[in-house]
Amino acid sequence: MWTLIFIAAYLVAGNLLHRIIFPEKKPAVSKCFKPGQxxxxxxxxxxxxxxxxxxxxxxxxxxxxxxxxxxxxxxxxxxxxxxxxxxxxxxxxxxxxxxxxxxxxxxxxxxxxxxxxxxxxxxxxxxxxxxxxxEKFAFCLVQVYAVMDSQPGFERSSKAILQMPLFQANGFDSYLADGPPVFLQKTMGFVIAPLARLLGYRSYYRKYDPLLIKK
Incomplete structure (x- = not known):
């Protein structure tokens, strides 16, 4: 019983903090891309x-x-x-x-x-x-590419378990085919996202912002 109460409290409080009280600051996706980027x-x-x-x-x-x-x-x-x-x-x-x-x-x-x-x-x-x-997928794709290139083997690492749910929740509609069923990956993302934010992971990193990438 106490385990269920703890899980419910984590999901409610964690997602409240993650999505409502401390939402991430991100640019308007509709204005991110320019020809030649x-x-x-x-x-x-x-x-x-x-x-x-x-x-x-x-x-x-x-x-x-x-x-x-x-x-x-x-x-x-x-x-x-x-x-x-x-x-x-x-x-x-x-x-x-x-x-x-x-x-x-x-x-x-x-x-x-x-x-x-x-x-x-x-x-x-x-x-x-x-x-x-x-456009949301493309916006996240820039970030995913940069994270993968800066961390060799990222896609199969433990870091991916914490990072990818944040990208996916932000519009990165891409799920591992040889992982758990997609619906379970989405559910796991909802559960993991608050913990990932607490540990310093983000769905948007300014250094990977498409507007800042030179032609």
Whole structure:
């Protein structure tokens, strides 16, 4: 009984402090991105360049470095991804199946589908046109990229357990496909977030602010 009371008190008081009394100070996401800004991940080998931000989306071109490992196998719950390439051959792991994408072909990844794009070749692959991401996702992606690059192995570390729920609660709609079910990851995030804030973790770090990233 006392354990349940303690858990309930932690959830109520912790989230009250985290979300209402001491909310994080963050810029308006709708004004974060300018054409030419880069979203770059050395860890993943992805370099995205902003084309425009409008109507709640950030449109980016994408270059994938030779032999880029790409992101972990992940799931988006709120948007589809469409891949078209201008050159080379892009490998995409989709729900247990390996697909080889050639120029002129289109691959749609429906939301909720585990996937992982990566480059097995020595070519720098260019995505055709621009990819549109929800602006909150793009805002968090800059922060996620910076944290991953500054902390090698972060995505599989204990720090990720505390950090990622804060990013996800702020709009980073990306969940590990080989982790617990997505609904459980979201629930864990609600539980962990107050503790993470207390330990100094944030969903926004000014040094990774998209507006401060040089072209």
């Amino acid at each position: 880069e979203l770059y991940s050395k860890t993943e080998g992805f370099r995205q360049t902003v084309v425009k931000q409008e109507n709640g989306y950030v449109h980016c071109t994408l270059q994938i470095a030779p032999f880029a490992a790409g992101p972990p196998v992940h799931i988006h719950t709120g948007f589809d991804e469409i891949f078209q390439i201008e050159n080379g051959e892009l490998t995409v792991w989709v729900n247990g199946e390996i697909k080889k994408l050639q120029p002129g072909e289109t691959l749609r990844i429906p939301k909720g589908t585990p996937h992982k794009p990566y480059n097995e070749t020595a070519d720098t692959i260019r995505i055709k046109g621009a990819i549109a991401f929800p």
